Amino acid sequence: MNNKRYQWIIYIIASVIVVTIAVQVYWNYREYQLNKKHLISKVRQSLDSSVEDYFANITKSSFIITSNDSINSTAKNDTIKFRTKSRKLMFQKIDSTLLKLSEKDSTKVIFFGKGESSPRKNEGKRFPYFKGPEHFTKNIDSIISKVIVSFSKDTLDLEKLNNHISKEFERQNIHVKYALKLKYKTWFGRGDPETKSQSLNLENFPKKHLTVTTKSHSLPHRSKLELYFTNSTVDILKESLISILLSFLLSASVIASIVYLLRTINKQKQLAEVKNDLISNITHEFKTPIATISTVLEAMRSFNVLEDKEKSEKYVGMATTQTKKLHLMVEKLLETASLKQEELKLSKEPFIVNELLESIVGKYKMLNPEKVFNFDNNNGDITINVDAFHFENAISNIIENAVKYGGDKIYTEQKKTNKGVEILIWDNGDGISKNQKDKVFEQFYRVSTGNTHNVKGFGIGLYYTKKIIEKHNGKISIVYNNKGETVFKIELLND
Known part of the structure; x- marks a missing residue:
């Protein structure tokens, strides 16, 4: 194998190793980004669910229907009148998607579809159990299936909301350090609104973090709740652990195989060089005694050495010496072969x-x-x-x-x-x-x-x-x- 060809093999093998590593890094990075998006989505869903739970608990303690409430189906707009513990409210257009009301104290009602289940079937779940007049009880399942009522002021109790988030994160097996920030607007008279905010665990929070914003419709009007979280790398890597391990094993196997191939090629190259050197040296070593013996025999035949006993013995001695040398070299080669076969x-x-x-x-x-x-x-x-x-x-x-x-x-x-x-x-x-x-x-x-x-x-x-x-x-x-x-x-x- 010539040196130029060997160099090209080295370049090709090095290129394959680099490409293999690059592809595996790209796949792992892509998997990491997908799992990162999945975690962000999971955190957002958990935040939304926690907000809904928070307002559901408020609803349970705030919603009371009096015994004289009724539905007037002959009215221009269907109307439900009832009282909370703190105020009297009137809900209109109960067959619409969003129940409107004469808003007082930022109270609102959200309608989520019709049919399927009655309030009694929801007992013990997120939605409260309503008591009312017989006419209301009989006809309410034909009007709405699920109603969430949010009786809120301008702000949230972030400490209580944090309890819901902690439980939801534990249930979803999410382990991140997080903080909350609520932004909302308040009005004084007829002037421009004033933007205010409140936060929880935001002091000394790392600047490098991820942010999600709840999409829950239960929040007060014109308010925004954000959750900042960090330490997400561990959770993301857990999701990608099997993929990373398989990728590492695949890359290590490919690289190890290529390195082994390179070493084998290099060893074969060295063996080829040694073989050529050995053949050259053996040829030279054997050529000298053979040439000497040939010369002696030619001299003995051409110059009538046999008639001269002294010269004859001298030439025979030279031939014998060279023959012994040949024999010794052959013995060395045979001994080497026997050593390799463990026969000695x-x-x-x-x-x-x-x-x-x-x-x-x-x-x-x-x-x-x-x-x-x-x-x-x-x-x-x-x-x-x-x-x-x-x-x-x-x-x-x-x-x-x-x-x-x-x-x-x-x-x-x-x-x-x-x-x-x-x-x-x-x-x-x-x-x-x-x-x-x-x-x-x-x-x-x-x-x-x-x-x-x-x-x-x-x-x-x-x-x-x-x-x-x-x-x-x-x-x-x-x-x-x-x-x-x-x-x-x-x-x-x-x-």
Whole structure:
């Protein structure tokens, strides 16, 4: 996968994530606004209902029909005369939608349709039970079905109204902080009306709030009742809770899937690069011994080397060395495959660790006389159970990497711990960067140097070392000393 194509995939995936989040935010915002409107409507309806309840209670305590009241159906306008506890009133046009009266003290009557139920059926409900003359009782259900009478002055008792609102909010499961404000007009003589107001719980009320105005017809003439409320976000979010959770789960699932896809693509890209690098290195590693063997065989055939015993043995020795090298490389690849399939079994025996380390360091010192090797044994002989063959190969891989990639001085140190032994190997070279210190233990991973072969290897040495150390119930990691040098740290436990 080329870099340009990979970049386009990144852009597309990022765009999908942004669009997904934007759509979910829009849906949640739209749902929030709808629920906000629903809450406002619910609060307004509760306020209207509370106002009606308030005036219904006033009606129950104020409405009395005297025994001599009657309906004069022969009159020009049907008329009902009755008394309240405080005044005598006359209602006219009782078959109209709004019952008019000779208004005194701002008293009014509202008519809500005909038929269906008699006053007796409404007993115990919002509307009061009326008593009157027999003629009135028999014919009232044919005249009106529901009548609300509002005997009011110019103002309301907001404290009493607040009790009705609290009960209605509790019944409707509305939990908001609210305040009330009543505006009304009064007249003095024939002059212009004066606007007055009264409020409840409005002191220090938050400036950021929602407002509803009651639409109840029971209010006094030219008055306006407003309810301010806040803390509405919690109630609105409760209404949207399921939608928000589903939206969050959907968005999280989509984003997680896309991120997983991106990581998979990135990993596949890295594997492709590693594979190409591995093939290139394997080709080079195998090409050298094969070319050497071919040259030896060609020389033996062309120059009658067989007649010269000394040359013959020399050429055969060269071919044998290269054959062993090929065999060793094949064995490493096969061992790596067996490690991945968990087929490798260790044969552990007690070994003195410092003697094993001295032997390995001595071998590399002889093969690389230009390098300086130091072995530090601070604790004398330490015996642990290891598979000598695989453990020696594991240590050799680290020292070999130090020879190939490191400086001219290579250090090995052994320390005894409470739980076992600690082995430290480092050199004075440039070392391994922190962003690559975990990757170097991955199979076939090599520090990218392009298609160059100044350093030999397949990128399986440290992977093999890590697996062998782990099979010995140990741990290998990369740390940095006070000089900033890269240190391979091996921790082994006593069995």
